[in-house]
Amino acid sequence: xxxxxxxVELRQRSKYxxxxxxxxxxxxxxxxxxxxxxxGKGPTPVHLLAAAVGNCLSDALYFAxxxxxxxxxxxHTVVLAEVGRNAEGRMRVLRIEAKLHLGLEAHQLEYLDRVxxxxxxxxxxxxxxxxxxxxxTRVLDSKGVILKGP
Numbered sequence: 001x002x003x004x005x006x007x008v009e010l011r012q013r014s015k016y017x018x019x020x021x022x023x024x025x026x027x028x029x030x031x032x033x034x035x036x037x038x039x040g041k042g043p044t045p046v047h048l049l050a051a052a053v054g055n056c057l058s059d060a061l062y063f064a065x066x067x068x069x070x071x072x073x074x075x076h077t078v079v080l081a082e083v084g085r086n087a088e089g090r091m092r093v094l095r096i097e098a099k100l101h102l103g104l105e106a107h108q109l110e111y112l113d114r115v116x117x118x119x120x121x122x123x124x125x126x127x128x129x130x131x132x133x134x135x136x137t138r139v140l141d142s143k144g145v146i147l148k149g150p
Contacts, residue, residue: 017041046081046093049129054079056125057098057137064119068111076101095134098126106141116148 009021013030016038020029032042043051054077065072080097106112116139120126126135138149 015039046083049093050079050081050096052125053096053129053135054098056123057100057120060119060123060126061100061102061115061139064115064122065109065111068115070109070111070115072102072104072109074103076103093133095136096129097136098138100137100139101144102139102141102147104142106145106147112147 007023010018011021013019016033018031020031022029030042031044031048032038032040033044034040058075058077062072062075078099078101082094082096083091084094086092086094102109109115120137126137129135136149139147141147
């Protein structure tokens with residue numbers, strides 16, 4: 001049973017451009033496809049998917065650390081979405097790689113091992129999208145030391 005329903009409205013502006021309305025009081029977002037289909041004047045659906053995965057992972061990592069009264073700011077996340085053709089020759093998101101960079105060195109954060117072992121489980125978007133698209137997550141500290149992932 002669902003706990004909440006999120007409604008998003010899309011209104012076509014022209015061709016591949018859509019205005020997206022989220023909720024009252026939130027700014028609209030215009031999306032577009034790159035040329036030759038569109039004009040590339042806004043993010044594509046793949047951009048939005050990558051942003052959703054990265055945002056959710058960043059939120060989950062911050063939340064997990066904040067539960068232990070840790071301040072990892074500023075978190076910087078880079079998401080790569082590999083787009084290519086599937087076995088049927090159709091364009092698909094083949095994999096997503098997310099790199100989360102903490103704002104501190106690992107030794108400055110308590111309970112980090114515990115947080116790193118479980119924060120992804122609390123990311124609604126990543127856990128949902130990951131059922132159909134492989135998602136690889138890497139966490140690094142402010143010095144670039146890999147704390148989680150390949």
